[in-house]
Amino acid sequence: MAYIDYYKILGLSKSASQSDIKKAYRKMARKYHPDVNPNDSTAEQKFKEVNEAHEVLGNVENRKKYDEYGADWKHADDIKKARQQQQEQQRQYSSQGGFTGADFGGGDFSDFFESMFGGRTSGGSRSSTTFKGQDYNAEVQLDLKEVYTTQKQTLTVNGKNIRITIPAGVENGQVIKIKGHGGAGINGGPKGDLYITFAIKNSTRFRRVKSDLYSDVSIDVVTAVLGGDITVSTFDGKVKLSVKPGTQTDSKIKLKGKGFPKYKKEGQFGDLYITYKVKVPTQLSEKEKELFEALKNIKDHEH
Amino acid sequence: MSTKQLIAITPICTSYNVEVSFVATLKELGLIALTRQKEEFYIHIDEVPTVEKMIRMHRDLNINPEGIDVIFNLLERVDTMQSEMTALKNRLRLYEDDL
Incomplete structure (x- = not known):
């Protein structure tokens, strides 16, 4: 549990007037209110801090107590004194119906606040009960x-x-x-x-865009040049494909209905796009090298 | 529309400590839909969280109905943009994942 500098939270100095505190609180509440910052837990945390600071500094009694004992909260005697006062105050507040904190979840207040002021006090602008439960x-x-x-x-x-x-x-x-x-x-x-x-x-080799899948498939030079049958993996199994003669690297084919299931459209699937990557052999056997040489000679004679 | 799913405006306003006229203005601006039965206005249960949010903005942040209208429009745009951003991020992964 750490000491919380409520003045710092509101960006004020200790000499700030009650109206300065109110102004600073209002400004920050507008900025960090969870209703204007949906799904932003940082803003929500900040809002809780600002709210807590306002609970303390916005109330003259609480502020006095905080100024007096706040920084020395570790002193048992002081805390005891503070608690006695707080109990008094709690009794006064209990008849007013309390701040529920239910809008944005329980545990709105820090340990520091709870130890100094007890549970939740009323006051501030959010004083009525809410209707719907917390999301x-x-x-x-x-x-x-x-x-x-x-x-x-x-x-x-x-x-x-x-x-x-x-x-x-x-x-x-x-x-x-x-x-x-x-x-x-x-x-x-x-x-x-x-x-x-x-x-x-995604730990698969497929890339996904909505219901379509994308995958690269390597083919060797001979298959790319002459065409031939290959087996490729789809998401749920293997399929046989015929590679057309003269297939270029980066050319794409579409396998209809072999993609990902369409969200909330049972039995419907997207497509699988396969990009061929032609692999140029780097380690050739003597025989292969001879054949490529022969190929080269033919090409040279053609020109 | 089943009356079971309709909630009277007056108790909501009493619970939140706001004037019924505030909710009436929200209706006039087209921000919420109300059903009238006899002397009482009712709101559909699905719209309650929305009207509660508007009431909180009014009560906690002193925002008037016109301001709430602007905020809701902007929040809607933020929401659309956020979904677009998620879709774009997912699309971007197509180019980022090296196989």
């Missing part, structure tokens, strides 16, 4: 191979097991909303939602 965010890491098929998975979110179905073809970075699996509602309000972000790692 939860979770990240699920999967391999590309796993999202080739639809699968069921059990997630543990805040100690609760939730069975979800992950449709085949889900995208990296995609967010899905699971209604009603967030925090409990307040005053009988609806539950919050669970937002799951998928982080998909």
